[in-house]
Amino acid sequence: MHVIAYRRDDFLERAVTNPEELRGILDDWSVVWVNIDGLGDIGLIQQIGEIFRLHRLALEDVVNQHQRSKMEQYGDQHFIVTHMVEWSDGHLESEQLSMFLGENFVLTFQEREGWDCLEPVRERIRKRVGLLRDSAVDYLMYALLDAVVDHYFPLLERYGERLEELEDKIVQHPDQSLIGEIHDVKRELLNLRRVIWPQREMINSLVRDPIPLITAETRIHLRDCYDHSIRIIDLVETYRELSSDLMDLYLSSLSQRMNEIMKVLAVISTIFMPLTFIAGIYGMNFEYMPEIKWKSGYFASLGVMAVVALALLVFFRRKGWLGGSSAERSSFRSPTPSTEEHRVD
Amino acid sequence: MHVIAYRRDDFLERAVTNPEELRGILDDWSVVWVNIDGLGDIGLIQQIGEIFRLHRLALEDVVNQHQRSKMEQYGDQHFIVTHMVEWSDGHLESEQLSMFLGENFVLTFQEREGWDCLEPVRERIRKRVGLLRDSAVDYLMYALLDAVVDHYFPLLERYGERLEELEDKIVQHPDQSLIGEIHDVKRELLNLRRVIWPQREMINSLVRDPIPLITAETRIHLRDCYDHSIRIIDLVETYRELSSDLMDLYLSSLSQRMNEIMKVLAVISTIFMPLTFIAGIYGMNFEYMPEIKWKSGYFASLGVMAVVALALLVFFRRKGWLGGSSAERSSFRSPTPSTEEHRVD
Amino acid sequence: MHVIAYRRDDFLERAVTNPEELRGILDDWSVVWVNIDGLGDIGLIQQIGEIFRLHRLALEDVVNQHQRSKMEQYGDQHFIVTHMVEWSDGHLESEQLSMFLGENFVLTFQEREGWDCLEPVRERIRKRVGLLRDSAVDYLMYALLDAVVDHYFPLLERYGERLEELEDKIVQHPDQSLIGEIHDVKRELLNLRRVIWPQREMINSLVRDPIPLITAETRIHLRDCYDHSIRIIDLVETYRELSSDLMDLYLSSLSQRMNEIMKVLAVISTIFMPLTFIAGIYGMNFEYMPEIKWKSGYFASLGVMAVVALALLVFFRRKGWLGGSSAERSSFRSPTPSTEEHRVD
Amino acid sequence: MHVIAYRRDDFLERAVTNPEELRGILDDWSVVWVNIDGLGDIGLIQQIGEIFRLHRLALEDVVNQHQRSKMEQYGDQHFIVTHMVEWSDGHLESEQLSMFLGENFVLTFQEREGWDCLEPVRERIRKRVGLLRDSAVDYLMYALLDAVVDHYFPLLERYGERLEELEDKIVQHPDQSLIGEIHDVKRELLNLRRVIWPQREMINSLVRDPIPLITAETRIHLRDCYDHSIRIIDLVETYRELSSDLMDLYLSSLSQRMNEIMKVLAVISTIFMPLTFIAGIYGMNFEYMPEIKWKSGYFASLGVMAVVALALLVFFRRKGWLGGSSAERSSFRSPTPSTEEHRVD
Amino acid sequence: MHVIAYRRDDFLERAVTNPEELRGILDDWSVVWVNIDGLGDIGLIQQIGEIFRLHRLALEDVVNQHQRSKMEQYGDQHFIVTHMVEWSDGHLESEQLSMFLGENFVLTFQEREGWDCLEPVRERIRKRVGLLRDSAVDYLMYALLDAVVDHYFPLLERYGERLEELEDKIVQHPDQSLIGEIHDVKRELLNLRRVIWPQREMINSLVRDPIPLITAETRIHLRDCYDHSIRIIDLVETYRELSSDLMDLYLSSLSQRMNEIMKVLAVISTIFMPLTFIAGIYGMNFEYMPEIKWKSGYFASLGVMAVVALALLVFFRRKGWLGGSSAERSSFRSPTPSTEEHRVD
Numbered sequence A, B, C, D, E: 001m002h003v004i005a006y007r008r009d010d011f012l013e014r015a016v017t018n019p020e021e022l023r024g025i026l027d028d029w030s031v032v033w034v035n036i037d038g039l040g041d042i043g044l045i046q047q048i049g050e051i052f053r054l055h056r057l058a059l060e061d062v063v064n065q066h067q068r069s070k071m072e073q074y075g076d077q078h079f080i081v082t083h084m085v086e087w088s089d090g091h092l093e094s095e096q097l098s099m100f101l102g103e104n105f106v107l108t109f110q111e112r113e114g115w116d117c118l119e120p121v122r123e124r125i126r127k128r129v130g131l132l133r134d135s136a137v138d139y140l141m142y143a144l145l146d147a148v149v150d151h152y153f154p155l156l157e158r159y160g161e162r163l164e165e166l167e168d169k170i171v172q173h174p175d176q177s178l179i180g181e182i183h184d185v186k187r188e189l190l191n192l193r194r195v196i197w198p199q200r201e202m203i204n205s206l207v208r209d210p211i212p213l214i215t216a217e218t219r220i221h222l223r224d225c226y227d228h229s230i231r232i233i234d235l236v237e238t239y240r241e242l243s244s245d246l247m248d249l250y251l252s253s254l255s256q257r258m259n260e261i262m263k264v265l266a267v268i269s270t271i272f273m274p275l276t277f278i279a280g281i282y283g284m285n286f287e288y289m290p291e292i293k294w295k296s297g298y299f300a301s302l303g304v305m306a307v308v309a310l311a312l313l314v315f316f317r318r319k320g321w322l323g324g325s326s327a328e329r330s331s332f333r334s335p336t337p338s339t340e341e342h343r344v345d
Helices: A021-028 A042-051 A056-063 A119-127 A137-150 A152-172 A176-208 A216-281 A297-319 B021-028 B042-051 B056-063 B119-127 B137-150 B152-172 B176-208 B216-281 B297-319 C021-028 C042-051 C056-063 C119-127 C137-150 C152-172 C176-208 C216-281 C297-319 D021-028 D042-051 D056-063 D119-127 D137-150 D152-172 D176-208 D216-281 D297-319 E021-028 E042-051 E056-063 E119-127 E137-150 E152-172 E176-208 E216-281 E297-319
Strands: A002-007 A010-015 A031-037 A070-074 A077-088 A091-101 A105-110 B002-007 B010-015 B031-037 B070-074 B077-088 B091-101 B105-110 C002-007 C010-015 C031-037 C070-074 C077-088 C091-101 C105-110 D002-007 D010-015 D031-037 D070-074 D077-088 D091-101 D105-110 E002-007 E010-015 E031-037 E070-074 E077-088 E091-101 E105-110
Touching (some): A031 A042, A042 A056, A056 A077, A056 A091, A056 B216, A137 A216, A152 E176, A176 A216, A216 A297, A216 E070, A216 E176, A216 E216, B021 B042, B031 B137, B056 C216, B077 B137, B105 B137, B152 B176, B152 B216, B176 C152, C021 C031, C056 C077, C077 C152, C091 C176, C152 C176, C176 D216, D021 D042, D042 D056, D056 D070, D056 D091, D077 D137, D119 D137, D137 D216, D152 D176, D152 D216, D216 D297, E021 E042, E031 E137, E056 E070, E176 E216
Parallel strands (some): A031 A105, C031 C105, E031 E105
Antiparallel strands (some): A002 A010, A002 A031, B002 B010, B002 B031, C091 C105, D002 D010, D002 D031, E002 E010, E070 E077, E091 E105
């Protein structure tokens, strides 16, 4: 349990183990942010629930991860569920961040410790950067949401890179493992999509609903955060369409390869079958075969074979079945949407 | 016919065969829950309909299973149709649960007996766990709906497992029976979808519509239940998309196998056709064939054949047509959405 | 022209040829239902139009079949277009039923005579079954609509059976005629869909719009009818998705068969090409070929061939290219949505 | 420039070259319809714009063809853009019809002259058929729109016929040119769709928006016209789905043909490869080959070959690889939606 | 930094380097348009922000390119983000144009200099063409938006041409590089779509929202601009569908080619295998083979071979496997939507 409390001219940061200590801090400071890492200790969570008078159903949602993002009002408190994402072991993982917004406190619950996308907010409180120290508890909530949302962009960018890599590989060596990777990317984007659509709705209801705790100025900032959440959705949908297109690209590559294999087979068969047939004719044991006696019969037959082979080669070249596999497609790169974000603070 | 009646400090549970007994119980207790198993006896159902003054159309919907989930108001009573699911014989079966909500009673009708997803509610009434015994009839209705809805999660999880199994099989041995299984999963999910979309609407109308019987506190709980029904829809839609992707995966596996078969065929033909042709040449019976007389002619011809075969093998290796089928795709697992649900009661 | 007129305690049924007779009947009875079969005689229809003061545009819609289902208000009359379906010659045909609802009359126009889905309504009037004889003209309109809508269910069930049959056939013998049948089913469902979506809207507007002629009780019944129309849409959409899936199933069956054909070809070629090559070697006519002189040369060469053939067979068995076509897929049946409807009258 | 002016008991029709003449006509007649063919003379159009006080932006839209259908209000005038279609050179062409509705005039602008779908309206004015001569300017506008909209039906019917023809051809001879034709139909329907969706919206806004110029009676007629525009959309969407299905049908036909080609190849190879191999064995030159000396060796070997060939033929017949291509699909016709329109005037 | 200031009878145009000079200009002129090229100098942008009292969040959006198009109100100022497109290096690039609308100024920020789609607006100010010089600042904003939007049309037209070219190539030589090009076009259209949908919403909110700065007359012009933005969307969606269809066309071309290759292979194999088999028979070394001794045996066998070959050729011709590849599809062109725009100024 990690507590940060501040007012315009002072701030306090410390770890707390006994929830009862929080009561004192709540009375003394104008803005208190309590962050709880790890949801294993249900007794502790219930104790906190009593101190802050949290609703039982909201606490259930805190403990049961895998909620959809949402904003719910319980009396004069607001309960917000959102999802942080982090890249881990080659794929994107999401984790639920549960937030309670009270008159002078924000409570955040998260499962794992190492996720640091909220660290920049702490830093800004400590160093008095931006408006955080001068604002009320609603701006803190905005800052946390904004940190969560903006953290999606660099991670999404990796999908862009991954899709480009996949495209290169498909063009060069379409093999079965690629289809598995495309399938994985599609599944991850599908899961991501399930996470971000409700997030957008949640932020939208923060912007539009008449919530007394949220000031007009914070609302403008939330509108900005809402814009970002729409851009995330745009990106994910774009990537989803691109990965579907990659599937088509893969299948057409397979068909193309198949065509080339069949061409080789057809060319070889078509050339050697007539030749072998000619050889077969002169391998027959008939007693009376005039050509057999000719002195130049052997060379004449070889000559006929050569002519047949050449004629067929010319025919295939005309048909375009010989020659390069035309798969050189030098460079087909186009810029995928960039996602960097600069800050004018 | 099974009756549970309770008030804060007492409760009654017994089986009833004569509907007329219900009149007395209705007068004596503040909350009465009558559960009727089996819909075969239409006379009985009409008798119950008269005792509780149920509308004829609603009774028709009780008897005609396969209604969509819905909430309808008949005078001061509310008629609710929902669907319970149960895993049976390797696939999911749904059953209609019809519910009447009156001033102090809940009436539930179901077809089959063995379906026990309502048993936990009975247990909580008996043992006085949670708020049930302290609340009015609307909370009982919520508790029943919640039990029905939460029962979907563990069953849906099985689809997740089944899809993962199918994926593994497709990657390893794509055969025709798998397409049948995917088709089955898609059909079951399609049916499931028909069931759950109206369920969501029904719960939503319970949350939003101004129904005097439902208190504000129960409404908050119903909102939670509504969240769960949306998550069920999310899951089913996700599984549907995954099963469509599996179809693509299957087809691409087939194409890939075809490519490999064709490669084998092309390699074999391309190697043996020229060799057989060479052998055919020296099988010709021309009288004047100089090589025939050479002492080393036989071995020279074998040498030429070996050189041709080797050259072709090198060519195919360069083209990448020889070598492993590259289907090893070591491990491509990614976590499907989990659906466990913990309770903080 | 067939007229049924009734009040609570009496009823009249007869065929009328001269429209002028209708004026008298209209004045005498509280509910009059005039049914006109066949739309060929435009003069007659205009005459009826004058007697009942029908709007010219509505009459045009009566004569021009292929209208969308709709409900339109002309003064104090209501004009309703709906569609009856009937199975004929192996496919579903729809026919427009135009209905006028006036203060004490219902006028129905239909093209063909033999369509009897309204017959049960007549029977109920004659035998005084249900509420018909005790109700006003709005209930008659409901009863007619309900008869039309409920008639869809048994017919739709046939599509379910047809799709199951097609599935069985595809799995067993995928041939070109099946694709034609799937295509037919899809086209018929597509046409059906065009018919039923507006029907739902029409019934909905009957339920919701403030129409003085329709009593609250009838509205409850219409709501039931609306539910049925939604279930019809659900069924049709489900069948449409199933038939699309059948297309995929068919294509994958084709690919699977192709794979099997190719396997046979590849196995045969791979086994006999080396053997023929070996035979070709010893068919060469070189003067000096040591093996030729060996006494056991012939049998040794046969032995080598047998070894090569066996080795290749083992190789193919390992690769899984030999053996059953694995198409036995014992039984993959799952229950399609049933559509029976019982009545608690 | 062609002018028709009328009142109940009189009418005037003549060609006008000097726009100034229009001022007089406008003052004298209760309804004036000016039709301008050809948009090349911008000076003339500006002159007309001044006489009728048309807005500059509306005039721009007149000159720039390819506007979407729309209805816009400029002061007390209404500017309507719609699209006429005509079959030309084997495909459907659309042309913009711009219409201004003023207090007592309708102005129509069209590019090409020969398009006669408005001719029936002129005829009805001249011959005093229907309500046109007895109504105000709004009914004229309706009559023009109705003529434009109803002209779509016979043209759309041709697509239905074309799709049926294509289907027949695909089933009989799937070749590459058909895919081009399907592609063309899809493109034309795509373009058509871009034209008709806004048209529907435009007519809907004429029906719903409170426009003083339009009387209640005309509104009823416009509602009818709106119904027709929805039916056009229905038809186009249906045709679009049918043409997508044709694409699937074509691809499956190709696969089917491929399967048949491969079967022929496999059957031939499988039969002749073993036979050739047997012949090859007895073509070997080993000195000690017992069968060679046998008197009946030759005929025995031929017998063995015949037995092998027969056995293989039986095997293939069992497998169903021999026999008709089963493409006879006798007759699979189903009625496409008809689009005739009768008029009860 | 480039400044244009004007009133009805005068105008000023000059480059400014010190932002403080702007204060004077702002006071003196009724409409001031400041255009800033290049966003590298954040200090300068903050200085401008102070002079014009711009909101910090809006400035952030100016600096962070890749915003979605939007219109946001900050106090009495409006912040508009839109996107200009330009063809560069063979594909379409978009650039963000940020615009501030104040009481008497318009501020535009753009990254790159060379983009001249705003040049025509400057020209119209300088030459006093159109209404610009006589109107207030809202008309200037409209003129800029209109210039941006109309610049899309000629660029989109190039996609139409590119798609037609691709189609021609696919029909003539379907090779792998084409699929890459289709993929590129789809990706670019996908990106374009992400840009234009929000643009439409933004313009719509300018038309509908009650913004005091925008007069009724300008609103009419904006409505026109809104129409154009819808047409752009229509075009992009149409091109997207066309490019998807091209993918299908490509795949079907591949299948068709494959079919032709297989036909060649099957024909060759089927003709030469029986011939080679016959030759093989008479190559056998049996001592007693009556035909061998015949004088005409050799020619008889050649005759049999010729007959077999001819019979097979006739058979294949009947089956339609010989003959042209039927890919001549003479001309299948249909007009793609044109996008020219004339101006009646």
